Amino acid sequence: MQILFGALAVFIIMIALLWVLVPAIYGLPPVSSRDERIRRALELANPRAGETLYDLGSGHGRVLIMAAKEFGLNAVGIEAGPVQCAVSWINALRNGVSSNVHVEAGNFYKSNLKDADIVFAYLTSDHGNRLQEKLGRELKPGARVVTVSFELPGWNIDFFDREQLIYLYKK
Numbered sequence: 602m603q604i605l606f607g608a609l610a611v612f613i614i615m616i617a618l619l620w621v622l623v624p625a626i627y628g629l630p631p632v633s634s635r636d637e638r639i640r641r642a643l644e645l646a647n648p649r650a651g652e653t654l655y656d657l658g659s660g661h662g663r664v665l666i667m668a669a670k671e672f673g674l675n676a677v678g679i680e681a682g683p684v685q686c687a688v689s690w691i692n693a694l695r696n697g698v699s700s701n702v703h704v705e706a707g708n709f710y711k712s713n714l715k716d717a718d719i720v721f722a723y724l725t726s727d728h729g730n731r732l733q734e735k736l737g738r739e740l741k742p743g744a745r746v747v748t749v750s751f752e753l754p755g756w757n758i759d760f761f762d763r764e765q766l767i768y769l770y771k772k
């Protein structure tokens with residue numbers, strides 16, 4: 602019995618460490634925006650049902666689930682944290698949108714974003730510098746990018762929500 606409790610404790614500690622450490626290694630906490638901020642960002646991108654949205658660093662999947670549930674989008678999340686990915690899969694199942702939500706465990710700098718109609722990113726200005734070139738190279742014409750809390754240097758801002766700090770860009 603003691604061995605069982607010991608193994609369970611080790612398992613829980615490992616999950617907790619993975620949950621906190623992986624996002625920290627990537628320099629960002631897995632903190633989500635408030636729902637109304639996510640909704641506003643998605644509305645600004647003028648989504649049409651059936652389009653494909655990518656969330657770069659999708660955390661626990663809140664953006665993906667709202668995109669699929671409220672806007673009828675196919676939502677793809679790329680997230681470094683394995684625990685965050687597992688939580689996203691469970692949340693998508695619980696919300697009945699698992700067929701429209703796909704979560705890839707990995708580094709979004711290594712994924713090609715050519716299929717995205719909309720890209721959502723809630724990151725920092727360091728990522729803005731790296732992403733502006735990647736997005737410019739990979740996105741198709743007409744794709745929209747919404748960034749929360751950071752800008753894409755070198756891109757023309759199509760709309761800026763000053764109150765919520767949301768930037769909209771169009772390729």
Ligand SMILES: C[S@@+](CC[C@H](N)C(=O)[O-])C[C@H]1O[C@@H](n2cnc3c(N)ncnc32)[C@H](O)[C@@H]1O
Pocket residue numbers: 623624625627628629630631632633634656657658659660661662663664679680681682685707708709710722723724
């Ligand atoms: C601030 S959270 C945003 C979560 C989600 N997009 C939202 O708004 O609810 C940023 C997430 O990006 C992830 N992340 C940071 N850099 C990454 C990278 N290069 N590849 C994949 N995920 C990354 C972190 O693990 C963290 O969960």
